[in-house]
Amino acid sequence: MADGSLRFRNDELDWRITIHPGDADDLAYLGWDVGSADGLARATEAIAAAGCEVHGGDVALAAIRGVEDVAWFLDPFGFRHEFTHGPHIGATPFQPGADCVRFVTGEGGLGHAVLIVPDLDAATDFYVGAMGFGHSDDIDMGLFVRFLHCNQRHHTLAFSTVPGMVGFHHLMLEVTDPDVVERAYARARADQVPVAMTLGKHTNDEMFSFYVRTPSGFEIEYGAGGRLIDPDDWETVRFDAMSHWGHEAPSPPLFPGILRPASWTDHT
Numbered sequence: 538m539a540d541g542s543l544r545f546r547n548d549e550l551d552w553r554i555t556i557h558p559g560d561a562d563d564l565a566y567l568g569w570d571v572g573s574a575d576g577l578a579r580a581t582e583a584i585a586a587a588g589c590e591v592h593g594g595d596v597a598l599a600a601i602r603g604v605e606d607v608a609w610f611l612d613p614f615g616f617r618h619e620f621t622h623g624p625h626i627g628a629t630p631f632q633p634g635a636d637c638v639r640f641v642t643g644e645g646g647l648g649h650a651v652l653i654v655p656d657l658d659a660a661t662d663f664y665v666g667a668m669g670f671g672h673s674d675d676i677d678m679g680l681f682v683r684f685l686h687c688n689q690r691h692h693t694l695a696f697s698t699v700p701g702m703v704g705f706h707h708l709m710l711e712v713t714d715p716d717v718v719e720r721a722y723a724r725a726r727a728d729q730v731p732v733a734m735t736l737g738k739h740t741n742d743e744m745f746s747f748y749v750r751t752p753s754g755f756e757i758e759y760g761a762g763g764r765l766i767d768p769d770d771w772e773t774v775r776f777d778a779m780s781h782w783g784h785e786a787p788s789p790p791l792f793p794g795i796l797r798p799a800s801w802t803d804h805t
């Protein structure tokens with residue numbers, strides 16, 4: 538694009554990922570499709586009620602994002618979220634970089650994002666209470682991770698806590714075929730892309746995946762076979778392990794994603 542940003546599509550939409558030039562490697566924003574103008578009104582009302590300033594009605598921003606309408610806000614930790622509806626469909630059919638690749642998106646969205654937040658309870662209050670996510674489950678293995686859903690995908694947002702810090706750990710992209718995952722893993726190894734976690738299968742969402750570290754410091758999880766859930770009939774549980782097998786970190790492990798001091802302070 539004219540401003541130097543790069544857009545990537547992985548299905549029929551014009552694009553789902555944008556990389557913007559910037560002074561620092563960081564997560565610029567997360568986009569959430571709330572389905573309709575009514576959905577946007579309800580979602581922004583809940584965010585405003587939670588005490589966040591909501592910025593809406595920006596036609597130019599909607600055009601830049603390739604959606605009918607958008608409203609954005611900063612969550613209590615400073616992450617920028619953008620509620621949207623009416624994404625643009627690409628003028629041409631999606632052509633994957635490799636013929637065998639089909640991404641799992643649709644109603645389940647792009648994949649999932651994992652954040653690092655300074656406070657577990659405050660994050661749960663905001664993402665569940667204000668943004669409306671459902672609580673899928675937790676993994677507690679010394680490291681604690683909480684998983685949230687907003688559709689049939691087992692989780693779309695997850696977070697771990699590091700006191701005083703915020704960060705972006707990884708973005709997950711799912712494909713339909715486990716063989717594609719194994720091929721990508723072999724290619725990452727052959728090309729000496731930094732592998733943050735080897736092939737493995739997660740306990741909670743049953744994803745068969747591996748993790749690579751991007752040049753910006755966050756990780757991409759690339760996998761297949763993620764579990765689908767029924768959000769209306771779901772019981773929250775706790776796991777004591779992250780994976781059934783695999784997902785081994787190198788020694789010494791890579792730094793876990795992008796991490797920076799939080800400007801957020803606990804006023805409770």
Ligand SMILES: [Fe+2]
Pocket residue numbers: 649651707709758
């Ligand atoms: Fe993940």
